[in-house]
Amino acid sequence: MVKEWIEIELSMFSAVLLLVLGRVITVEEAFSGFSNEGMLTIGLMFILAGSLYYSGLISHLSVFIFGRNGSSSIYKMMRILFPVAGISAFMNNTPIVAVLIPALRNWAEQNRLSLSKFLIPVSYAAILGGMCTLIGTSTNLIIYGLMIDSGIEGLGMFEMTKIAVPVMLIGLLYILIMRNSLLPERMEYIQDFKEHSREFVVVLKISDDYKGIGKSIQEAGLRHLQGLFxxxxxxxxxxxxxxxPNEIMELGDRLFFTGIPKTILELQKTAGLVVMEDEQFDLKQYDSSQIRPFEVVISPSSPLIGKNIRRSNFREKYDAVIIAIHRNGERIKKKIGDIELKAGDTLLILTKLGFHRRWYNSIDFYLISESDEVPSKAQWRTFAAPGILIMVILLSALKIMPILMAEGLGVMILLLTKTISMEEVRKSIDFRVLIIIASAFGLAHGLTNSGVAEYAANIIIEYGSYFGTIGIMISLFITASVYTNFMTNNAAAAILFPIVLSMSQQLQINTRALIIALVLAVSASFSTPIGYQTNLMIYGPGGYRFTDFLKFGIPLQLIFIIISIALLYLFYL
Structure with a gap:
């Protein structure tokens, strides 16, 4: 499991089956996690988080987060870290980091900054933010489910907030102060990305509702765009x-950009920048579950060759809109409608589902492939997604209904309003994580039934009791830190939960204090890239080495343990 020679979900599920075969646990105990309230809560939270992504809201927020070029390094980091931590408190942090990785990579390239200075801080900020509420991370919900399973009242939505928020703020302060001295500066990964990017040319006309009219290119924010020039x-x-940069933009100007497909599709959604007027396609608010971007290469025998795009009747014939064109790296300097098509030209188009199937065998195109998808919905759906999430949070926080029921209601509204499609639901759910979580409940039963939990608790008590309750807390945090940094935080939570219950019963310590300590401790995956999914996600793009996490993460781990224990002692012990 630690080395991940086999997939973690397979190893955990296999361990559960072995426990059944060895008669350590019953079949009912082995599969209790698959119907557990905590596991189902996590599954529904994946859908709610997915709705934020597919509505395009996160893409809009990323533009706000990065701010303008020229600000100080500390200010840039604050613009990134605090929103990431805040958003992570209320949605799964995996899609947040997933969306920010390419956005950060393009932004760092445009501003000639080292990506390795930003990705570990973003991952750690997401981890710290996720600790602050019950729904911030799947680990919290696993422990919530284990509490219900053990006959203990589950954690409240904000029960750990008074401990977690000060810890988060101190953790973010450490990141801001120490990142320059402790994190590596590696630029080659940004350069590699640029070398392998295929750039398209897009022409956008300024209409009267563009806010940049009368401003310079620099002032309008069009000078340092992510992945565009x-x-x-x-x-x-x-x-x-x-x-x-000081050129003043005027109404009717046509702006010629070169860039990669995904950033072009995002740019053309800007109010007042128009690719073309189209009665059937609303290019600003199209539904990305029904309309997709494709890249098509014009074949040598295509009837489109020699025709300009305006007179080719492309829209009527193919039921598609041409957004941009790529021609062997050439920067085409004509308006899109005036470009005369040639064999080998690659067109970036938006069209309805089924385009590939309809034209796959046609002589018109040499190659058809689906391009990078850009989440897009009607504007009201973009704001409906966070509104529904806020409703779920309030229903749960005010104890109007249990969190599982509130999430179920939220998902039902999302589907009925078509804010998220069934295909997007399937893409949003990480079934790998759900299998790990469900299997973790079986392992927890195995540790309890076999006596391992009680034995481990006795060891922690024996060595920690020399220093009283504080010593017990220190022992618990150190044990949890080792577990969570060398397996997964979800597995660590399942393994340590029965140990914590046994310690509470033997020492008569406040059970909720120990459980909140466990919630915090197993989420603190700072010292290795192994323990948390967002750390693994940024490991490659940032060009990191294992030692980078040790160097930057171990001091944060120690600070985290000291502050958490002090606050727990103040509020609970």
């Missing part, structure tokens, strides 16, 4: 190239 402007038939 404004290389010329056409104004009343006159070409302005290169487009200088």
């Amino acid at each position: 404004l290389f010329q402007i056409e104004r009343k038939g006159k070409i302005i190239a290169p487009a200088a």
Whole structure:
């Protein structure tokens, strides 16, 4: 499990089956996790978090988070870390980090910054934020489910907040102060990304509702875009190239950008920047579950060759809208409608589902492939998704209904309003994580029934009791830190929960204090990339080595333990 020679979910499920075969646990105990309230709560939370992603809300927030170029390094980090931590308190942090990795990579490239200085801080901020509420991380919900399973009242939505928020703030302060001196500066991974990017040309016309009219390119924020470059402007038939940062933009200007498909699709959604007027396709608010981006390569025998895009009737014939064009790295300097198509041209198009099936065998195109998807919904659905999540949080926090029921109601509303589709639901659920969580309940029963939990508790008590209750807490945090950094936090929670219950019973210590200590301790996966999914996600893109996590994470781990124990002693002991 530690080495991950086999998949973690397979190893845990196999361990549960072995416990059944060895008659350590019953079949009912082995599979109790698959119907446990905590596991089902996590599954529904994946869908609620997915709705935020597929509505396009996170993409909008990422633009706000990064801010403008030219600000200080500390200010840039604050603009990133505090929103990430805040959002992670109320949704699964995995999709947050997943969305920010490519956005951060492009932003770091445009600003000539080292990506390795940002990704570990983002992952750690997501971990720290996730501790602050019951729904912030799947680990909290696992422990919630184990409490219910053990006949203990589950944790409240904000029960751990008074401990977790001060810990989070101190942790973020450590990251801000120490990242420059302890994190590596590696630039080659950003350069590799640029070298392997295929760039398209897109032309956007400024309409009267664009907020940048009368502003310079720099002031309008079009100078340092993520993965895009404004290389010329056409104004009343006159070409302005290169487009200088102080050039004032006017109504009717055509802006020529070169960039990668995903960033082009995001840019064309900007209010007042128009690719083309289309009565059937609303390019600003199209539903990405029904309309998808494709890249099509024009074949040598295509009837489109020699025709310009405006006269080719492309929209009517193929039921698709051309967004941008790629031609062997050439920066095409004509309006999209005036471009004469050639064999080998690659078109970035938006079209309805089924395009690949309809035109796969056609001589018109040499190759058809689905491009990077950009989440998009009607504007009201973009705001409906967070509104429904807030409703779920309030229903649970005010104890109007249990969290599982509140989440179920939220998911039902999302589906009925088509804020999320069934396909997006399936993509949102991480079944691998759910299998790990469900199997963890079986392992917890095995530890209890076999006496291992009681034995481990006795060891912790024996060595920790020399220093009283504080010593017990220190022993628990150190044990949990080792477990969570060298397996997964979910597995660590399941393994240590029965041990914590046994310690509470033997020492007559406040059970909830020990459980909250466990909630915090098993989430603190700072010292290795193994223990937490977001650490594994940023390991490759950041060009990190295992020792980078040890160097930056161990001091944070120690600070975390000291502050957490002090606050627990103040509030509970």
